[in-house]
Each structure stands twice: as C-alpha cells, then as structure tokens.
Amino acid sequence: MADSPQITTIVFDLGGVLIDWNPRYLYRKLFTDEQEMNTFLETVTTPDWNEEQDAGRSIADATAFLVAKHPEHREMIEHFYGRWSEMLGGAIQGTVDILTELRDSGRYRLYALTNWSAETFPIALEQFEFLHWFEGIVVSGVEKSRKPFPDFYHLLLTRYHIDPQQAVFIDDNERNILAAQAVGLHTVHFHSPEQLRTELQTYEVLP
Structure with missing residues (x-):
C-alpha cells in the first residue's frame, strides 16, 4: 500500500x-461435569484474580487469598498453580x-x-x-x-x-x-x- x-x-x-494457554486443559482432567468446571473458572479462579498475578502478586499470596475466600475449593484452587504447566496447550x-x-x-x-x-x-x-x-x-x-x-x-x-x-x-x-x-x-x-x-x-x- x-x-x-x-x-x-x-x-x-x-x-x-x-502460545495456546487455557485453564480448561487442566481442569477438564479434574472435573467430570463441564458446566461445574466453567462455573469454577468463572466464579472462583476468575480472570480478574489471575490478572493480579500477572501484575506481580505472588502465587503463594494469590492461592492463600482464594482458599480463604473459598475454603470448600481448596484442592481445586491449589491445582491452578500446582499443575499450571498442564494449562499450556503448545505453540x-x-x-x-x-x-x-x-x-x-x-x-x-x-x-x-x-x-x-x-x-x-x-x-x-x-x-x-x-x-x-x-x-x-x-x-x-x-x-x-x-x-x-x-x-x-x-x-x-x-x-x-x-x-x-x-x-x-x-x-x-x-x-x-x-x-x-x-x-x-x-x-x-x-x-x-x-x-x-x-x-x-x-x-x-x-x-
């Protein structure tokens, strides 16, 4: 032009x-119900929560904050960073x-x-x-x-x-x-x- x-x-x-990154690559292994998984990702490990780590909040602080807020989801929350590499879908x-x-x-x-x-x-x-x-x-x-x-x-x-x-x-x-x-x-x-x-x-x- x-x-x-x-x-x-x-x-x-x-x-x-x-890079193809998507939390669903991990959480589909952990949830048997797709809707239950989507609800968890939309209301617990939310994009807004994740962006705070992008802006510098530590993983330890982020995990502790969310577990305190949603103690019933402790295990699933801890998997977010404990198994984070499984969210990478490849190039x-x-x-x-x-x-x-x-x-x-x-x-x-x-x-x-x-x-x-x-x-x-x-x-x-x-x-x-x-x-x-x-x-x-x-x-x-x-x-x-x-x-x-x-x-x-x-x-x-x-x-x-x-x-x-x-x-x-x-x-x-x-x-x-x-x-x-x-x-x-x-x-x-x-x-x-x-x-x-x-x-x-x-x-x-x-x-």
Whole structure:
C-alpha cells in the first residue's frame, strides 16, 4: 500500500497469539461435569484474580487469598498453580511460522509484551525455543504492571527506544489493542494466523 507506514519493529503478545494457554486443559482432567468446571473458572479462579498475578502478586499470596475466600475449593484452587504447566496447550504453529519468517528476513526488530506471572514465565521460556528469538520481552509480573495500563506500553517503548509510529503491536485482546492505539502503536487484533498474515501484508511487512 502506498500509504503504509515504514514499519521497523513488530511487538507480539504471547498467550493466545504464539502460545495456546487455557485453564480448561487442566481442569477438564479434574472435573467430570463441564458446566461445574466453567462455573469454577468463572466464579472462583476468575480472570480478574489471575490478572493480579500477572501484575506481580505472588502465587503463594494469590492461592492463600482464594482458599480463604473459598475454603470448600481448596484442592481445586491449589491445582491452578500446582499443575499450571498442564494449562499450556503448545505453540500456535501458524503464528510461530510468521515469527520465523520475520526473524529470517532480518528486516525487523522483534519484541514481546506479555501479561504473565513472573513465577510461571520461566516454565514457558524453557518449553518454547522461539521465545529466545526476541530482542526483548517485557513481562508484566516482573514489572509489576500490565496491559492495558499505559505505563506498561511506555516501558517497552522507552526501554528499547521504539518509535510507536514504526511499530506494529499484535494482541488477541481488544482491550489491549485499544490501549496500544492510544499510545500511538499500529495494531493487529489477532484472530488467527491466517488473518495475521493478511494484515501484516497490508503493512507491507510480509510479501
């Protein structure tokens, strides 16, 4: 496209874009009733509770807090982090293929900006080799902030001297996309590797 910005930097979200993470992979082994499992995940180990760990709360504190609130679910709550690695479903291969192309082209700086607990992120680093391809990864649990807070995006931009007008940010959460746009980043709201490839082509990042 003639009016495409000059993109020099690609910033990836990780969970839901490059890595398939879902608590249901674990809890389907622990519940015999799907609805009972969904109720537990929606009302006990809620996304809001999990985001506090992404923002830096320790696993020990998070587990103790929830057990005190829902003592009848102690065992299931303790499994959330006790068996956390079983929530990893593997790489989203189509996106990894795109990341491979970008890396091999040598044309782009590659970074990741992720909401992830500082205590569980080393598990992912050990399991997924492609995480070592990035020039830098900003992990929310390490920084004690997270998406969609503006300071978290600014931390990435300032730490690595990224011009937002020359960068594309990829995330599967619309809330995070809107926050990225507010700090000046170009964005792709991720739905599938195929859709990502098409949108990167409009930015003339991929052929």
